[in-house]
Amino acid sequence: MSALEIRNIHKRYGEVETLKGIDIALDSGEFLVLLGSSGCGKSTLLNIIAGLAEPSGGDILIGERSVLGVHPKDRDIAMVFQSYALYPNMSVARNIGFGLEMRKVPPAEREKAVRETAKLLQIENLLERKPSQLSGGQRQRVAIGRALVRNPQVFLFDEPLSNLDAKLRMEMRTELKRLHQMLKTTIVYVTHDQIEAMTLATRIAVMREGRIEQLGTPEEIYDRPETLYVAGFVGSPPMNILDAEVTGRGLKLDGCEEILPLPASFKSAAAGRPVKVGIRPEVLRLAADSPGPRLMARVEVVELTGPELVTTAIVGKQRIIASLPPRTALSMGSTHAFTFDEASLHLFDPGSGRSLRAA
CATH class of the missing domain: 2.40.50.140 (Nucleic acid-binding proteins)
Incomplete structure (x- = not known):
């Protein structure tokens, strides 16, 4: 069973076609990185998976269920944004658990889930703080915790480390790798950083001008590039x-x-x-x-x-x-x-x- 299937996705804005027939099938537990330069269509594809944009053609299946026309909150996904998107007036604990609160999860169950997630991310001592009192790396952990606590079928990451300095990016790459190995979650991750792609992915889709130039493991992409673009x-x-x-x-x-x-x-x-x-x-x-x-x-x-x-x-x-x-x-x-x-x-x-x- 595919955790996520992208079938012949097209996206047009008037006469401009930004996605030109994308096909990818992900098994449960895979870590797919959409890699490419700015304007190649990777964030557009992620937004279509999330339900933040509708395709001009094709289909998206999550757990073998078509989610075209399904509201983002009903797609069983969680998304981590580049900007963290934390609520500044809420504590870390409430930021992590806010999605569960909106779903009417009982307070005791919600508190338990928040504390377990905070322990996993090693931020138990930060639960009472506000986002303004956190470093960039700590804020990113909170944003990841807000996604993890929901236990969705698919996690979506939109260039989550681009706002961090080089040392923090390396630390967070290690953290994301550790979490994926522990939880065996299905992840789609957008970046233009090839180091992130090579270190995190089980498969990489190198994108160019709305198409997939090559799809393969990091070793295949690096050792056996199929095109001049991928090689360079x-x-x-x-x-x-x-x-x-x-x-x-x-x-x-x-x-x-x-x-x-x-x-x-x-x-x-x-x-x-x-x-x-x-x-x-x-x-x-x-x-x-x-x-x-x-x-x-x-x-x-x-x-x-x-x-x-x-x-x-x-x-x-x-x-x-x-x-x-x-x-x-x-x-x-x-x-x-x-x-x-x-x-x-x-x-x-x-x-x-x-x-x-x-x-």
Whole structure:
């Protein structure tokens, strides 16, 4: 049984189509992240699931029941907003339990549920405070508690961590991961932050211009991107995308004399065909005496981030980025040979943007 099924959802605003046929089926307990840049349609899709917007076509099923036309409060969902949306004049305890109060849950049962939820979120000592007396992370915990206490079939999160600083975002990611592993709840989570997507999701839907570019596990999205867009969007630093041509001897990068081997998974690519070659920065390493294919590159910029040395270099007429160990001895303007495992290469069709990997 699917906890949530999104069937061929379209959304139009006049002549503008913002969702162009979205299909996703979620099993109970899955954590789906809708990932994409601003304007890709992810928040519109979340609002349609929540009942805050109606689709122009398609259907939404929660627990195999169509909820089109059903009021948001009757959909058995709970939503956590970016802005927390707490009642400033109410205590934390009443904010958490207000939904139960509106549903006429008896006071004793309501108080028990609030205290159990507060314990789960480690905010028992905050129950008598007002939202103005809380930090950003504490307010987000209260907003999550208000959703959890209702025990709905599906939880919806709309960029809930975007207002927090980097340290708090990391802490709250860990907290959300812990809660999901404990409660096995079904979650749909919207973000433009790929780190949130990769760390939280059981599946990621990468969205672009109202369509799903790729749907898969974090490992599938990262290791086997199906399109140039996914390859370039997911990863920090992003995947290097280089212009090349398939020759009888292998891959010839534009502006380079070196011939790279053609990986076995792309042997069907015909000689003379232009391609885009993708190389993740972290697979590149200084060749030294290491075996494997080599690229001669002139170092242009070196940036120490702490855990890695992010190096920008010129290969022929194209730039590449390499993520190297922090104590690597490099200087700007020097030339080095970089190597990599040929199986880590990705090939894409320049016209369609689709991966050329054999099925």
